[in-house]
Amino acid sequence: MKTSPMNRRQFLATTAVAGVGLTLTATFGKAATKPAILGGTPVRTAGWPHWPVCNEVEDKLLLEALHSRKWNRYGGKQVKAFEKAFAARAGAKSCVATNSGTSSLYTCLGALDIGPGDEVILPPFTFIATFNIITLNYALPIYVDVDPATSQIDANQIEAALTPNTKAIIAVQIGGNVCDMDKICALGKKHNIPVIEDACQSHLAEWRGRMVGNWGLAGCFSFQASKNLNCGDGGALLTNDLDFGFKCESFQDQSRNKGPKNLTAGCRGGNLRMTEFQGAILNAQLTRLEEQSRHREQNAEYLSSMLKDIPGILVQQQYPGCTRHAWHVYAFRYQQKHFAGLGRDKFMLALKKEGIDDTAGGYTAWNKEGHVSQLSKNRHYKKLYSPETLDRWEQHRQCPQNDLLCSENVRFTQTMLLGTKSDMEQIAAAIRKIQQHAGAIARA
Numbered sequence: 001m002k003t004s005p006m007n008r009r010q011f012l013a014t015t016a017v018a019g020v021g022l023t024l025t026a027t028f029g030k031a032a033t034k035p036a037i038l039g040g041t042p043v044r045t046a047g048w049p050h051w052p053v054c055n056e057v058e059d060k061l062l063l064e065a066l067h068s069r070k071w072n073r074y075g076g077k078q079v080k081a082f083e084k085a086f087a088a089r090a091g092a093k094s095c096v097a098t099n100s101g102t103s104s105l106y107t108c109l110g111a112l113d114i115g116p117g118d119e120v121i122l123p124p125f126t127f128i129a130t131f132n133i134i135t136l137n138y139a140l141p142i143y144v145d146v147d148p149a150t151s152q153i154d155a156n157q158i159e160a161a162l163t164p165n166t167k168a169i170i171a172v173q174i175g176g177n178v179c180d181m182d183k184i185c186a187l188g189k190k191h192n193i194p195v196i197e198d199a200c201q202s203h204l205a206e207w208r209g210r211m212v213g214n215w216g217l218a219g220c221f222s223f224q225a226s227k228n229l230n231c232g233d234g235g236a237l238l239t240n241d242l243d244f245g246f247k248c249e250s251f252q253d254q255s256r257n258k259g260p261k262n263l264t265a266g267c268r269g270g271n272l273r274m275t276e277f278q279g280a281i282l283n284a285q286l287t288r289l290e291e292q293s294r295h296r297e298q299n300a301e302y303l304s305s306m307l308k309d310i311p312g313i314l315v316q317q318q319y320p321g322c323t324r325h326a327w328h329v330y331a332f333r334y335q336q337k338h339f340a341g342l343g344r345d346k347f348m349l350a351l352k353k354e355g356i357d358d359t360a361g362g363y364t365a366w367n368k369e370g371h372v373s374q375l376s377k378n379r380h381y382k383k384l385y386s387p388e389t390l391d392r393w394e395q396h397r398q399c400p401q402n403d404l405l406c407s408e409n410v411r412f413t414q415t416m417l418l419g420t421k422s423d424m425e426q427i428a429a430a431i432r433k434i435q436q437h438a439g440a441i442a443r444a
């Protein structure tokens with residue numbers, strides 16, 4: 001069963017009513033009962049909020065787009081209105097909408113004319129699209145290991161990975177958290193290398209009070225179905241460099257001339273355009289984004305305040321410059337030694353049995369997997385890069401901190417954070433209960 005997410009007022013009312021008594025009951029009282037995985041009663045049986053949220057606002061704008069008979073962005077008004085609104089919300093000079101987050105990243109690399117022989121820095125702890133947009137250009141994706149405390153790229157290790165061939169640094173704001181943008185932007189400036197933010201999971205996150213997507217040359221967003229701002233599939237890039245913005249607009253529209261200077265992305269381009277229907281849904285969804293984000297923040301902070309005291313649960317850290325986390329996922333590290341050796345998979349299964357059913361381990365170590373490892377054997381790559389370069393690439397593929405993070409990571413979805421305060425208490429109660437019975441669960 002799914003329930004509707006509360007608005008901010010309802011959340012605050014629940015918060016006030018719940019109080020300390022409920023917290024203690026949920027967290028400690030239920031912990032004494034037998035875990036559901038061993039035949040006990042689950043901590044919760046209710047469902048989680050519906051996602052996406054939509055109502056008559058979407059109906060109206062979608063029908064407007066339909067009846068306008070202007071279904072392509074050039075002629076319609078929805079995509080233009082969304083670009084204007086999203087740029088304004090971010091405080092950016094320009095926004096170019098595309099048909100996916102992958103397309104917005106691909107557009108940036110296209111407008112930068114990245115191609116064979118070029119190297120692009122990225123972290124291994126990201127969605128595979130960040131890797132794919134580099135290999136689609138036959139450039140070399142150079143992995144820099146992660147900081148497991150924050151799950152973000154380890155900015156201190158980037159400089160050692162740069163070579164004269166490095167043509168971009170992709171700073172992935174993973175999970176809604178934010179990378180150390182001070183260090184990354186300073187490196188970009190020092191070595192004259194553009195920084196592209198992959199902010200596909202971090203709508204409204206902020207670094208030093210300014211929204212992500214504004215810090216590098218450009219920042220890319222995804223509006224795929226699971227994202228905090230969603231139109232099924234869609235994307236956009238933000239930039240404060242107007243000429244770069246026109247080059248990007250050109251790339252996503254078959255390299256046609258754009259802007260007062262008739263700029264093009266060069267000899268490459270494609271149709272990566274957003275439709276008016278995607279634009280209409282985004283204009284409607286945008287009306288709720290701020291309130292939903294605040295709701296997630298309140299719940300995430302409350303959940304962290306309970307989980308941080310549980311031995312073996314390492315709550316995700318933020319760098320001091322991160323002034324707003326977008327909470328696309330709620331992630332923590334699970335250390336089985338504090339749970340009587342109970343493995344992570346069984347821990348997650350036990351959580352699911354307790355009714356915390358939208359729990360997953362997050363990314364596997366893509367850098368070790370078939371799709372990525374095939375690169376050095378790919379016939380085009382073998383033609384384009386020397387054996388020494390591909391050997392160096394293999395070395396960069398070894399990311400021990402990412403291995404650790406991928407083996408310990410546990411994440412809840414953003415929709416769970418749209419629940420009530422007592423939903424958060426039940427999550428904490430379920431984890432405590434599993435910890436109390438961890439030995440028995442491990443043996444079962």
Ligand SMILES: Cc1ncc(COP(=O)(O)O)c(C=O)c1O
Nearest residue numbers: 100101102127129200222223224
């Ligand atoms: C970090 C990251 N980068 C890129 C993408 C690609 O976005 P899309 O699925 O909209 O193409 C995603 C989507 O999940 C993502 O999470």
